[in-house]
Amino acid sequence: MTPKSFLSFLEGYKTLYSEKLANLGELAGRMTTGLLKLDEASESVDELSKELVVKEQELVVANQKADKVRAWRVAPLLRPSSAATWRTEIFNSTVLLGHYSFGLSPYWTLKFYLT
Numbered sequence: 001m002t003p004k005s006f007l008s009f010l011e012g013y014k015t016l017y018s019e020k021l022a023n024l025g026e027l028a029g030r031m032t033t034g035l036l037k038l039d040e041a042s043e044s045v046d047e048l049s050k051e052l053v054v055k056e057q058e059l060v061v062a063n064q065k066a067d068k069v070r071a072w073r074v075a076p077l078l079r080p081s082s083a084a085t086w087r088t089e090i091f092n093s094t095v096l097l098g099h100y101s102f103g104l105s106p107y108w109t110l111k112f113y114l115t
Contacts, residue, residue: 001009
């Protein structure tokens with residue numbers, strides 16, 4: 001091996017080494033970005049899990065209110081005898097609160113449910 005060919009070999013090795021080093025740096029950057037995204041996703045899942053627990057509790061309450069309203073519609077004999085009690089029960093129900101978004105007054109909503 002001549003000194004000129006050895007220097008040519010070293011130059012080729014340096015070029016190849018530089019290319020591989022740049023490629024490894026790019027792959028390491030991609031991996032770091034991916035790991036950061038996984039961490040963000042993990043935190044997001046944790047937050048959504050906490051929100052889910054709260055929403056499930058709200059759903060239980062809403063289902064109880066819906067069952068109460070459904071019972072009023074299915075079993076009319078079990079309704080309270082006084083109109084004031086009936087108005088209070090309807091006023092506290094989720095269904096009545098939904099009618100406020102349509103701009104109905106409590107009187108018309110109560111009239112709607114009594115008919």
